[in-house]
Amino acid sequence: MSDETIAQPNRRDILYIATGAMATVAVGGMVWPLLEQMNPDASTLALASTEVDLTAIIPGQIVTVKWRGKPVFVRHRTAAEIASAENVQLDVLPDPEADSKRVQKPDWLVVIGVCTHLGCIPIGHEGEFDGWFCPCHGSTYDTSGRIRSGPAPSNLEVPKYTFVTDTKIKIG
Amino acid sequence: MSGPSKFTPKSSFARWLERRLPILGFMYDSFVAYPTPKNLNYMWTFGAILSFMLVAQILTGVVLAMHYTPETTLAFESIEHIMRDVNWGMFLRYSHANGASMFFLAVYIHIFRGMYYGSYKEPREVLWILGVFIFLAMMATGFLGYVLPWGQMSFWAATVITNLFSAIPVVGNSITAWLLGGYSVDNPTLNRFFALHYLLPFILCAIVALHVWALHVTGQNNPTGVEVKDVEKETVPFTPFATMKDAFGIGVFLVVYAWLTFFVPNYLGHPDNYIEANPLVTPPHIVPEWYFLPFYAVLRAIPNKLLGVIALFLAVLIPAALPWLDTSKVKSARYRPWFRKAFWIFVVVCIGLGYLGAQPAEGVYLWSARILSTYYFFHFLVLLPLLGKYEKTRPEPESIASSISATHAVAEDAAHV
Numbered sequence: 134m135s136d137e138t139i140a141q142p143n144r145r146d147i148l149y150i151a152t153g154a155m156a157t158v159a160v161g162g163m164v165w166p167l168l169e170q171m172n173p174d175a176s177t178l179a180l181a182s183t184e185v186d187l188t189a190i191i192p193g194q195i196v197t198v199k200w201r202g203k204p205v206f207v208r209h210r211t212a213a214e215i216a217s218a219e220n221v222q223l224d225v226l227p228d229p230e231a232d233s234k235r236v237q238k239p240d241w242l243v244v245i246g247v248c249t250h251l252g253c254i255p256i257g258h259e260g261e262f263d264g265w266f267c268p269c270h271g272s273t274y275d276t277s278g279r280i281r282s283g284p285a286p287s288n289l290e291v292p293k294y295t296f297v298t299d300t301k302i303k304i305g
Numbered sequence: 306m307s308g309p310s311k312f313t314p315k316s317s318f319a320r321w322l323e324r325r326l327p328i329l330g331f332m333y334d335s336f337v338a339y340p341t342p343k344n345l346n347y348m349w350t351f352g353a354i355l356s357f358m359l360v361a362q363i364l365t366g367v368v369l370a371m372h373y374t375p376e377t378t379l380a381f382e383s384i385e386h387i388m389r390d391v392n393w394g395m396f397l398r399y400s401h402a403n404g405a406s407m408f409f410l411a412v413y414i415h416i417f418r419g420m421y422y423g424s425y426k427e428p429r430e431v432l433w434i435l436g437v438f439i440f441l442a443m444m445a446t447g448f449l450g451y452v453l454p455w456g457q458m459s460f461w462a463a464t465v466i467t468n469l470f471s472a473i474p475v476v477g478n479s480i481t482a483w484l485l486g487g488y489s490v491d492n493p494t495l496n497r498f499f500a501l502h503y504l505l506p507f508i509l510c511a512i513v514a515l516h517v518w519a520l521h522v523t524g525q526n527n528p529t530g531v532e533v534k535d536v537e538k539e540t541v542p543f544t545p546f547a548t549m550k551d552a553f554g555i556g557v558f559l560v561v562y563a564w565l566t567f568f569v570p571n572y573l574g575h576p577d578n579y580i581e582a583n584p585l586v587t588p589p590h591i592v593p594e595w596y597f598l599p600f601y602a603v604l605r606a607i608p609n610k611l612l613g614v615i616a617l618f619l620a621v622l623i624p625a626a627l628p629w630l631d632t633s634k635v636k637s638a639r640y641r642p643w644f645r646k647a648f649w650i651f652v653v654v655c656i657g658l659g660y661l662g663a664q665p666a667e668g669v670y671l672w673s674a675r676i677l678s679t680y681y682f683f684h685f686l687v688l689l690p691l692l693g694k695y696e697k698t699r700p701e702p703e704s705i706a707s708s709i710s711a712t713h714a715v716a717e718d719a720a721h722v
Binding site: 177255271 | 467589605
């Protein structure tokens with residue numbers, strides 16, 4: 134007896150299902166804006182680019198500039214720092230990457246100054262590898278901004294930048 | 306413990322209302338006639354203390370919101386405005402900030418009491434899990450509120466905690482950007498944190514209502530862990546007995562709260578939070594508020610980002626599984642000699658983790674945190690299941706009544722000697 138009722142849906146059943154489907158779509162359509170509004174808004178997305186004049190940065194100096202609300206380190210590396218960054222065996226690195234892949238000109242290292250662990254700002258010229266040391270949870274980076282020890286999973290990120298002239302870069 | 310209401314309305318208005326909305330009878334059954342075990346000790350006053358703190362935090366919070374501005378360029382100044390210009394502003398802010406600490410102090414005592422006396426065991430599993438949800442909601446509320454003053458600690462706490470979600474593979478960074486409303490902690494973040502900090506306490510109220518409802522279905526546990534067998538002989542009505550005892554407990558608790566608020570209002574805070582948020586400088590030593598320190602120590606103990614975050618969340622959530630991890634049929638630690646020792650070791654481990662969470666994550670501190678974190682999980686996942694199986698428990702009393710008469714007999718003997 135019950136088999137028969139299952140086998141033959143009537144007009145009422147189709148109406149129920151259609152109504153339920155419409156309601157589901159409507160709820161989904163309503164929930165989406167409620168969640169999506171939390172994503173970065175148009176004003177945040179409007180990518181500001183930052184220009185940095187390199188002439189004022191002496192060898193050995195790190196200058197911090199703000200880009201997209203985050204600090205970017207522009208480091209004028211000394212010959213010794215370049216050498217130590219280039220002469221590392223890649224297999225000792227937790228996140229292996231050659232120094233040449235991370236810089237456009239060996240003198241200038243440009244990295245986003247946000248620790249890849251939990252987002253603190255590392256301190257320059259500190260730590261075992263003389264690159265950066267993160268005060269929050271003790272990650273150390275070398276003079277190429279690569280992670281060397283501590284809980285951070287990856288190297289400091291290199292942002293998109295271009296040399297506008299020999300002495301000026303544009304980040305973003 | 307629920308049954309037909311014993312409430313008889315006295316006035317004609319009460320009778321009129323009761324036929325339309327039986328709210329008076331409901332209140333009477335829940336907070337006057339509700340039977341509470343005779344042998345409850347002062348550890349059982351913390352439920353009332355917590356209810357008091359929830360109301361106190363909402364009251365002070367609502368009035369603080371009348372003077373606070375959730376905008377990055379104004380937030381820090383609006384806090385100073387509250388401190389210096391608003392009538393009684395300093396008192397209200399210090400009450401609210403120290404209120405959070407007192408709230409957590411009370412909840413930790415309440416949780417440890419439940420652990421000691423086995424209050425999570427059958428039939429109180431749902432009651433216990435609701436409690437874990439309350440604790441989670443409290444942690445979220447406390448964190449969101451700490452960000453609002455927009456000091457250095459606020460800013461970097463927000464950064465570190467939201468970045469926990471970036472550890473999730475593939476979608477982590479998108480989730481973090483979604484939470485922040487940008488690529489770093491900024492105005493959209495502060496704005497939504499304020500909205501959520503105002504919302505969550507009311508959700509907390511709703512879960513507390515469920516928690517109390519579940520409690521009133523199963524009835525309270527008691528120091529013997531033996532269920533009430535004879536309501537007449539073994540219980541007393543909530544009012545006046547529990548009401549008065551709870552009121553006294555709240556009074557004593559208020560003395561500590563008032564001492565903190567009036568004499569050392571910044572003792573539990575961090576000087577760095579009186580420096581306005583600076584997105585370009587991380588303070589050399591960032592630590593969360595004391596009530597998050599044990600979990601923070603667990604996070605830092607693990608030298609891998611994703612695993613550290615997983616361990617942190619597990620450490621918070623694992624108590625929810627206690628009713629099934631602790632396999633012993635005996636509830637109260639009074640009759641479980643080995644569990645009793647394990648419990649106190651666990652308490653010391655938690656306090657130890659709290660201490661280590663405030664120290665720099667290096668050398669001996671880091672190794673101690675690793676050992677204690679391992680023990681934390683060992684206690685839940687290995688020790689408790691094994692103890693339930695192999696521990697030789699002492700005999701439980703037949704009933705609450707017999708345990709009371711036994712203690713009295715001993716006391717009387719002692720008096721006669």
